[in-house]
Amino acid sequence: MALLEVKNLEVTFGLRQGAVKALRDVSFSIERGERIGIVGESGAGKSVAAFSILNLISRPGYISGGEVLFEGKDLTKLSPQEMRDIRGNRIAMIFQDPMMTLNPVLTLGQQMVECLKAHRKISTAEAREVALEKLRLVHIPSPETRIDQYPHELSGGMRQRIIIAIALLLDPPLIIADEPTTALDVTIQAEIMELLLELCDSQNVGLILITHDLGVVSQVTQKAVVMYAGRVIEQGPTKEIINDAQHPYTQGLINALPQQTLPGKRLNQIPGSMPSLQKIPTGCAFHPRCEFVIEPCSRELPGFTRSGGCSVACHMVKAMKEKAAAAG
Template structure:
């Protein structure tokens, strides 16, 4: 049994104009110590998926179907009291903006001690010693001094290291990192990601990394999910997807990387933009932007417009695409005819 099992997760928002399906039929697993990346454009549903794992969806959002199971326990139907024993304790979360996460009127030490006392019966002295040890682990200079400082006295990179230290305080089994380096410059981003990777490997902690940066995903994760319009459209080993993407959307994301463009030419881009979740296209949600909607004979694939694609196995990867299904079928027929 996997450490975390997400099955057919469905998250909706009840708005005046009707229900909006933010997450549709999302399924994946995470093994102990495994590193999983979730990528996609803004609005793809990455953060909503992450928040729903700990049932942190605020109203009018709600989990409409599916299940999230952690060590056999179903989190989405668990009581609030039961969830408090898991949130921050067994499963920790690193949010995008450390200034929004840290309390500006409490010192770093007070916040870390408070976190430990919320989950363990421990003295303030012992809690402070653990907090100091975690600050050393994340390579904070002069950790004794930092414990008595306030968030506004620290740099962005330092604050993010403290958030990672807080996430590690109770030795969790899983860390969910929601774009943990968004507000940092490139050199600090690299340092933070290297630190997070090293700590996860040292402590055998599972990592779910939500990001739009394929470069980071390729260096840090072992498996990845590609999301589009609230649905997983490709999943599999990270290296295989990066080297040989099957879905046209994944291909577009990789081709849009700066290093894929010819020097002096415009950067490649996927035409159009992410559709509104309240008005999704019929069939494959990506078809209005897809360059492969037409077959080699020039005719539009009717299935792309009419049917939501199911997953097709391609090597060790799965892709939800009618074109991939056609190619697989053509390959099968050729093999049978030989």
């Protein structure tokens, strides 16, 4: 049984102009100790997907369909009390900006102890010991001093380490990291990413990495999920997706990486921009920006086609497969 299985998840925002679907038919799964990356442009629904796993979509959004099976339980159907027991305890989350994620008026120790005591029946002294141990785990120098400091006394990289320590406090089997290195200095990014990986490996933690950085995804994850306008358009083993992307959008993303361009040339880019969720094009949402548009693209929503280890939602890929099958 998979650790987490998201099945046909659908999230709707009830706006005054009418209901808007921020996520449609999103499915993926992750095993214990596995790492998957969720990739897409801003507004593709990556963060909404993360929050909906924890059932923390704030109004006017709500989960309007599908299941989130975590260790066999459907998280969308749990009571608020049961859900609180899962959050932080079984599934932890790491946010983008370490400057904002820690409460400025509480010391690190207070925040960590509070988190432990909310989920376990232990004394403050014991909780402090656990907190110190986790701080050592993330290589914080002189944790005994640091633990009584306020967040503003630490550097950004140090804070992100603290946040990772907090995520690991209760030894959760799953961590969701929402762009954990975007707000950091480039030199620290690699360091933090490496730390996160090392810890996920040694603690056998599943990691969902949400990012728009394909480079990070290709180095770190085993599976990748590419999202566009609230839908999954391609998913499969990271290697296959990076080396041989099928969907034109994924190809566009990979070609847009600066490393893919020769020196002196203009950077490649995907023309146009992500459609507003209120005005999603009919058929395949990507077709107005796609260079391989064929006849059914603007009419019909593409289903998933298997291609190697990946599944791809694209009419063009499907047509090519059919042609190849007919010829072969």
